[in-house]
Amino acid sequence: MLCLIPLVIGSSFAFSKLTDNETVYELKSYAEAGQIVQEAFSSLRTVISFNGAKFEQKRYDKELGPTSWGGIRQGALFGLSEARGAAALVFRLIDEGKDESINEEEVWEDNTEFICNINSDIEFHNFNFHYPSRKDAPVLRNLSVIAHAGQTTALVGSRGCGKSTCISLFLRYYEPSSGELTIDGKPITDYNVQHLRENIGVVSQEPVLLGMTVYENIRFGKSNATQDEIEEAAREANAHNFIMQLPDKYETLGGERGVQLSGGEKQCIALARALIVQEALDRACQGRTTIVIAHRLTTIRNANQIYVFDKGNLVE
Template structure:
């Protein structure tokens, strides 16, 4: 707790000690002066000209080097590369969250640094890999994209984002309060609401940073409770449409909630009869939205396990395929990750979360979209590392949630959920022979 408090106070003291720059204020930056010199037509070509950039927290580690790229108006452009290669950084620079160290970003041969920040951002729609929702209604969350949007515009944006149908099935429909950070919605539902928010403003430029990382190939379904019994030492996968109850199973296993009916047993004992502290100490969890604290990388990996040696931390990081990346940082394992891991990419944060789970040597390993933020290369390596770690402990039960079906074909048991019910289970080969729900998911996934 003391380390958490220190980590939380760091940005506060930094802000207090910071000297005021009298020549530049946020109000002046965002002020819409209406001057023609500050306006910009974002429908023209976008150029990155020899852009170099490093984050202020790690000035010696260049994220972009001599990036030169032209994006023509009307084109759909994809940025691909390994986790941490600078893809999301390009979006941050376009939005002027940061400025390049050298080089220039221009629209129609005009540097965006000469343009009004407020006007620039009003013309851009963004959907990030970690959607941000506010503790208000779905309607208001979508309306944040356009303050004067009509009800018809909001519903049309929701339809375009394939969110309207699941919203209309909720008791309060568009008036449903999503909770803090959208906690009342599944990962896929949150992502669709965020996409609707971006679409309602009809942006001239739409930036999608892993915007479909939490989505399936099928429609959203109503969240209902789902339970399944896993055998010790097995690798069991839960698959199904986003919102069908996969993550709910994990939340029930960890006793974040209790079932309305029925029981969950661990080694023949009802988990409601077990100490919650003991139960959770035997579980290692990696969720689709990794939680990191404003501490060092080593402290984040060791979090929750006291008196851990640096050798054990390095071993867990190596298994999670993050050790080499950490060694390349100027401060290595002593590098602070920032609030919620803001200084790391999505894939890097996920691998640190995996290392933290593996360090615990859990009896039950829960992987809720554990490789969702990774590129194909790192996903394969981490998947192999996870399988190796699981086989090294023959008594460890792994419960894996995935919509990327290629990651679960080798599981001992695959359970298919639909509308909160278990509709199929078996091995990959068995389910393919049945040509049922799982077979259709595989075919749909292959076509897409």
């Protein structure tokens, strides 16, 4: 290991020498080009009267030409330094030991049974889970929850309490640390992953707006919504006041993915859209096993049962 120290010091010295030379050369070229500009502007009337603008421009371009190659050489040197640093992380990941408890190939093997009756009771039995990158921070602790077939089950709690993690585990994005997840009394590992996910619909909480007006974004989920209904939903979502301050109010274009609006404004409009489609969501849940994740109790008042989470524990 010690024999590599001279090589490291030597390469570092050579690298710094090259970058110093390139920087000095670049600054010298910029100084000479700047002098030409100063001369041309200080004698602007003379240059124009003799029609020398193109001549001065060629002089300026000639001085700047070498700097472009200097920038390319300097960029190549810095790129080689950054590439070496990135390669170290990649090689470290390649050399990292494999977790024998996780076999991704087995998860995707088609030797599991294609069970048609997915619309059944979903039950978490004494579930414990922590993310692989944070093994010292449990996300779910001894969780036991049941979502009955054909009913709406709500999971509520503060941010980071484990609500969304339950859905990720149900979709088998992760495997539990301990405990069991069953559908219709059968372990979820007995179900084919592709077939399981084909029979599950997930509506994300990410506020995504389309490249249309605020009015159309709120109305998107309910095409026959009236102006009064849309404004009422906006008021409930605390969005009406700032919408009325926009240049064209409800007819203001939000831009692609709502780029013209702030993050908070997008969230308020997305919430108004969710409120305007609440009736449609209630209709879609009929006859299906539904799990709803929410922060606001008013959005889940029609749920058949409500589980309250706190720091990965079921508290009520």
